Every structure is written in C-alpha cells, then in structure tokens.
Amino acid sequence: MVQPGQIAPSTEGTAGDDSLVFRAGALLCALRLGEVIETMRPLATHPLAGTPAFVTGICIMRGAPTLVIDVARLLGGAEARVTRFVAVRTDRGPVALATGEIQGVRAIGTGAAGHHEALLGEAPARLVAGVGTIDAAPVLVLRSMRLVPDEVWAAAAATAVPA
Amino acid sequence: MAKRTFGNKLGLGFGLTVALTLIMGASSVAALSIVVDAKDAAVREAVEDLVSAEHLTTKAESRISDYRGYLLTNTQENLDQANRDREEFLALVVQLRGTLTDPDTLALLDAVSVAEAKHAAVLQPVIERRRTITNLQNIGQLNAVEVTPARKALQESIAVLTAHIRADVETARENSSARATQAIILIVVLGLLAMACGGYIAWRLNRDLRREVGAAVGHIQSSSAQLEAAAAQQATGGRDQASAMNEITTTISELLITSRQIAESAQRVSQIAEDTAEAARTGDATIDQTRASISAIRSQVDQIVQHMLALGEKSQQIGGVVDLVSELAEQTNILAINATIEASGAGEWGRRFAVVAEEIRKLADRTAGSAKEIRALIDDVRGAVNTTVMATEIGAKSVDAGSRQFDDATSSFRRIAQLVATTNDATREIELTTKQQTTAVEQVNVAASDTARVTRETEASAVQTKQTAAHLSNLSGELLELVGTGRR
Numbered sequence: 001m002v003q004p005g006q007i008a009p010s011t012e013g014t015a016g017d018d019s020l021v022f023r024a025g026a027l028l029c030a031l032r033l034g035e036v037i038e039t040m041r042p043l044a045t046h047p048l049a050g051t052p053a054f055v056t057g058i059c060i061m062r063g064a065p066t067l068v069i070d071v072a073r074l075l076g077g078a079e080a081r082v083t084r085f086v087a088v089r090t091d092r093g094p095v096a097l098a099t100g101e102i103q104g105v106r107a108i109g110t111g112a113a114g115h116h117e118a119l120l121g122e123a124p125a126r127l128v129a130g131v132g133t134i135d136a137a138p139v140l141v142l143r144s145m146r147l148v149p150d151e152v153w154a155a156a157a158a159t160a161v162p163a
Numbered sequence: 164m165a166k167r168t169f170g171n172k173l174g175l176g177f178g179l180t181v182a183l184t185l186i187m188g189a190s191s192v193a194a195l196s197i198v199v200d201a202k203d204a205a206v207r208e209a210v211e212d213l214v215s216a217e218h219l220t221t222k223a224e225s226r227i228s229d230y231r232g233y234l235l236t237n238t239q240e241n242l243d244q245a246n247r248d249r250e251e252f253l254a255l256v257v258q259l260r261g262t263l264t265d266p267d268t269l270a271l272l273d274a275v276s277v278a279e280a281k282h283a284a285v286l287q288p289v290i291e292r293r294r295t296i297t298n299l300q301n302i303g304q305l306n307a308v309e310v311t312p313a314r315k316a317l318q319e320s321i322a323v324l325t326a327h328i329r330a331d332v333e334t335a336r337e338n339s340s341a342r343a344t345q346a347i348i349l350i351v352v353l354g355l356l357a358m359a360c361g362g363y364i365a366w367r368l369n370r371d372l373r374r375e376v377g378a379a380v381g382h383i384q385s386s387s388a389q390l391e392a393a394a395a396q397q398a399t400g401g402r403d404q405a406s407a408m409n410e411i412t413t414t415i416s417e418l419l420i421t422s423r424q425i426a427e428s429a430q431r432v433s434q435i436a437e438d439t440a441e442a443a444r445t446g447d448a449t450i451d452q453t454r455a456s457i458s459a460i461r462s463q464v465d466q467i468v469q470h471m472l473a474l475g476e477k478s479q480q481i482g483g484v485v486d487l488v489s490e491l492a493e494q495t496n497i498l499a500i501n502a503t504i505e506a507s508g509a510g511e512w513g514r515r516f517a518v519v520a521e522e523i524r525k526l527a528d529r530t531a532g533s534a535k536e537i538r539a540l541i542d543d544v545r546g547a548v549n550t551t552v553m554a555t556e557i558g559a560k561s562v563d564a565g566s567r568q569f570d571d572a573t574s575s576f577r578r579i580a581q582l583v584a585t586t587n588d589a590t591r592e593i594e595l596t597t598k599q600q601t602t603a604v605e606q607v608n609v610a611a612s613d614t615a616r617v618t619r620e621t622e623a624s625a626v627q628t629k630q631t632a633a634h635l636s637n638l639s640g641e642l643l644e645l646v647g648t649g650r651r
Binding site: 033036038040104 | 496501503504505507508521
C-alpha cells in the first residue's frame with residue numbers, strides 16, 4: 001500500500017521516474033523531466049482567433065513563436081492563475097504549458113488503479129498517463145506530448161469549454 | 164319753578180306782585196284818564212258849546228237892543244254897536260261850527276245862521292228907512308212888520324240850538340258817568356285779581372318753602388346721619404389705621420435692621436469678590452503655564468508623527484529590499500529547477516548536480532518563504548506605523564481640540580474673572596444702595612411715625628365730626644319744625 005508522500009511504483013515504463021510537479025488550478029500535475037525543456041516566468045502571450053479554449057495564444061520563447069496551452073483549462077476546464085511557463089518538447093517543436101506554482105522535481109509512480117479507464121477516459125482521448133499521489137494528494141501524470149495523437153487534440157478541442 | 168332757588172322764587176313772586184300792582188295802577192290811570200277825558204269833553208261841551216250857544220242868545224238880544232236903540236235914537240253909535248254885535252254873533256257861529264261835531268247840532272247851527280241872515284236881510288231896509296227919518300213920531304213909519312217874525316224865528320232857532328246842545332251836554336255827562344262807573348268796576352276787578360295773584364303767590368311760596376326747604380332739611384338731616392355714621396366709621400378706621408401704622412413702624416424698624424445686615428453682607432460679598440478676582444489673576448499665570456505645556460505636547464506629538472512617518476518610509480525601503488530578495492529567490496528557484504531538468508539528462512554527474520540544484524531550490528524556497536514572512540512582518544510594521552501615525556494624528560487633533568477647549572476654558576475663565584469684577588462692582592453698588600436704602604427706611608420710619616400721629620389726629624377729628632354731625636341733625640329737626648313740615 002502506498003503511503004501518502006511516497007511515490008507509488010510505476011506500472012508503465014520506468015516506475016518512479018523524476019517528474020516536474022506543478023499545479024494547474026486545484027490539480028497537481030506531473031511531467032517527466034525528459035519532456036521538459038525549461039521553466040520560466042510567464043511571457044507576454046498574444047491570443048489567437050479560431051483556436052480552442054485551452055490555447056491561450058502564442059508567445060516568443062527564445063526568439064521563436066511558441067504555442068501556449070493552459071493546462072488547468074485543458075484538464076479541468078476551469079480558469080486558474082498562471083505563475084510559470086513550462087516549455088515541453090513535441091514533434092512540432094516546443095510548446096509552452098501555462099501552469100501554476102512549480103512544486104519541484106519528484107519521482108512519481110502510478111499504481112494499477114492509476115490506469116483504470118474510468119479515470120483515464122477513452123484511449124484516443126487520453127492525455128493522462130496515470131494518477132499518482134503526493135502526501136495523499138492525487139497527481140495527474142501527463143502523457144508525453146509527443147505521444148498525444150492529433151485525434152486527442154481534436155477531441156480535447158471538441159470537449160473543451162469555450163472561454 | 165322747582166329748579167329755581169328759593170331766593171329766585173321770592174324775587175319772582177315779588178316781581179309778579181309788583182307787576183300786577185303796576186298793571187292795576189296803569190289800568191286805574193288809564194281808566195281815570197278816560198273818565199277825565201269824558202268829563203272834560205262833557206265840561207268842554209257844557210262850557211264852550213253851551214256857553215257859546217247862550218252867548219248867541221245874548222249877542223242876538225244885544226244886537227236887537229242896539230238895533231232898537233238905533234231905531235229909537237238913530238245914532239250911529241247904536242248902529243255900529245249893532246253891527247259889532249252881529250259880527251261877534253257871526254264869529255260865535257264860526258267858533259261853534261269849529262267845535263261842534265254832531266251833524267244834527269251843525270244842522271241846527273246852520274238853521275240859526277239862516278235865520279240870522281234872514282233877520283239881517285229883513286232888518287236892513289228898516290235901518291235904511293230909519294236913516295231917512297229924522298223925526299220918528301210913530302213906530303209904524305218904519306214899517307217893520309216882517310222884523311218880528313224874523314226875530315222870533317232867530318230866537319227860536321237859537322233856543323232850539325241851545326236846547327239841543329244842552330241835551331248833548333247831558334248825554335256827555337251821562338256817558339262820562341258811565342265811563343267812570345266802568346273804570347271803577349275795572350279797577351275793582353283788577354284789585355281783586357291782584358289780590359288773588361298775591362294770595363296765590365304767597366300760597367305757592369309758602370308751599371314751596373315748606374316742600375323744598377323741608378326736603379333740603381330732610382336731606383341735610385339724612386346726610387348728617389350718614390356723615391355721623393361715616394365719621395364713626397372713620398374714627399374706627401382711624402383707630403385701626405393707627406394700630407396698623409404702629410405695626411408698620413415696628414416692621415420698618417425690623418426692615419431697618421435687616422437693611423443694615425444686608426449692607427454688612429454686601430460688604431462681605433464685595434470682599435469675597437475681590438479675593439475671587441485675585442485668585443482669578445493667579446489662575447491666569449497657571450493658565451499660561453498650562454498653555455505652554457499643551458504647546459510642548461503638541462510639538463512632541465508632531466515629532467512623534469515625523470518619526471513614525473520616517474519609520475514607515477524605512478519600512479517601505481526594507482520592503483523594497485525584501486522584494487528584491489524575494490525576486491532573487493524566485494529567480495534562483497527557477498534556475499534551480501531548470502538546472503535539475505538539465506541535470507536529469509546528464510547521467511550520474513547530472514544526478515549529483517540535480518541534488519545540489521534541488522538543495523539550491525530548497526534554499527531559494529526557504530529564502531522566498533523568509534522573504535514572504537519578512538514582507539508580512541514589514542506590512543504589519545507599516546500597518547502598525549500607519550495606525551500609530553493615524554492615532555498620533557488623532558492625538559494631535561485631540562491636543563488641538565484640547566488646546567481650543569482650553570482656550571475656550573481660558574476665555575470662560577477670563578469671562579468669569581470679568582464677571583467676578585462686575586459682580587464686585589455690583590456688590591459695591593448693592594452695598595451703597597443698601598446704605599441709601601437704610602437711610603430711606605429711616606426716613607420712612609420717621610414718616611410712618613408722623614403718619615401715625617396724623618392718624619390719631621384724624622381719629623380725633625372724626626370723633627369731632629361725628630359730634631358735629633349729630634348737632635347738625637338736631638338743628639335740621641329744629642329747622643323742619645320752623646318751616647312747618649313737622650318731619651323729624
């Protein structure tokens with residue numbers, strides 16, 4: 001049994017990989033460090049017309065235009081205060097995730113219950129790879145942005161709540 | 164007559180009596196005049212007309228005698244005498260014609276004139292014939308047969324005239340006697356009327372005398388009784404007034420004592436007011452010291468405010484430094500995380516570096532937490548400073564308000580001092596006035612004593628008046644007896 005504060009053993013890939021833990025609204029989320037490029041303060045973001053609600057806009061990061069995705073709106077559909085940008089790698093270049101406070105680097109593992117379909121949704125729409133815990137608080141371990149197929153983005157865009 | 168005085172009534176009665184007497188006298192005089200005139204007329208008629216008529220007879224007879232003498236003697240003297248007699252006869256006729264007024268008598272006189280003219284006419288030829296006869300031997304020579312009838316006619320007419328005039332004289336005498344009788348009756352009637360009026364006036368005066376004098380005396384008697392009662396009441400009132408004046412004198416004496424006590428009290432109050440004014444002057448110095456202390460407090464409060472504002476400013480500067488530290492801690496946190504991220508892909512060496520970076524991140528977190536705590540403390544300090552500044556400013560305002568209130572209190576105190584001075588003046592005036600009042604009360608006391616004496620004299624006068632009124636009442640009764648009313 002996993003105690004609060006402990007990293008649950010992972011059943012997918014390398015269990016207990018170091019992940020960057022951050023807040024997205026009321027949720028705790030985690031991304032594996034291999035996906036993360038860097039963290040920074042929020043940059044000036046320019047909104048784009050015709051984009052889904054979770055797409056805040058674009059910003060200029062390291063001299064290149066970068067898409068900004070609000071993780072709280074993407075996962076929970078609710079507004080949340082943005083205090084950090086997390087740059088992640090995708091197949092189409094880096095993407096900036098607008099998040100809340102960064103909790104640090106932790107080794108997050110997910111148990112068998114963390115892969116239940118009732119928690120993770122349908123396979124094509126899965127954004128969450130599993131659910132772990134930190135001090136009795138659930139942590140949503142996000143899938144690698146590279147592995148998220150376009151259908152998932154499309155489904156997310158279809159189910160997202162308009163801003 | 165009821166509104167006239169009794170003297171007027173007496174004068175009026177006497178005047179009426181005199182007037183009646185005068186009327187009676189005038190009437191008597193008028194009646195006597197009428198009677199005298201009637202008698203004069205009768206006498207005149209008797210004397211003049213009747214005598215003239217008788218003279219006509221005489222003159223006629225004288226002419227006839229002269230005429231006869233001429234016929235006998237044929238002397239011119241007799242003829243002239245006869246002619247003068249005829250002229251006198253005609254003059255008497257003219258005189259009678261002027262005095263007679265009765266037409267019948269005048270007609271008779273005309274008849275006499277006619278008879279005389281006829282007689283003269285008849286006689287004239289005889290005279291002419293006698294003048295031619297120088298020796299009268301026979302009277303028949305004269306042929307004077309017509310003379311005698313003419314003479315008789317003349318004599319008869321004269322006799323008729325004389326008889327008629329005598330009858331007129333008798334009638335006039337009777338008329339005058341009747342007038343005299345009427346005058347006597349008139350005078351008697353007037354005398355009776357005057358006596359009746361005199362009697363009536365005397366009765367009326369007697370009645371008015373008894374009625375009015377009696378009424379007046381009755382009024383005098385009742386007024387005397389009222390005066391006696393009033394005098395008795397006045398005497399009683401005088402006694403009461405005398406006793407009241409004695410009480411007033413006693414009260415005024417007590418009032419005099421009280422006025423002197425008031426004067427002494429006013430003097431003491433004046434002394435106390437002077438002491439109070441002195442204490443007020445001493446209080447002025449204390450007030451000045453208190454005002455200086457309040458000014459010092461105000462200055463200290465201003466300095467406290469300045470120091471607290473400076474403290475707030477320093478706290479703000481500290482906050483700026485803390486913000487900078489917080490900023491550095493945040494940057495360090497980000498750098499540490501990024502270092503951890505970078506180190507995660509660098510193998511074992513990277514793992515060690517990640518440990519160091521994690522420690523740096525923790526230090527940065529602790530630094531940020533401390534900076535946050537410092538920031539909170541600084542905010543608390545600034546809040547406390549602001550609260551202190553506000554409280555100090557409120558205190559300064561309170562000091563200002565207290566200063567103003569103290570100024571008001573000072574003004575009130577000085578006003579009190581002025582009022583005390585005014586009170587002192589008023590007290591002195593009261594003292595002076597009370598002394599004057601004491602003098603006035605002494606004068607009133609003297610006047611009250613005089614009034615009491617006058618009241619006793621008035622009482623004595625009232626007793627005398629009462630006795631006089633009683634005597635007057637008795638005299639009124641006696642006067643009523645005298646005027647005959649008999650009322651008492």
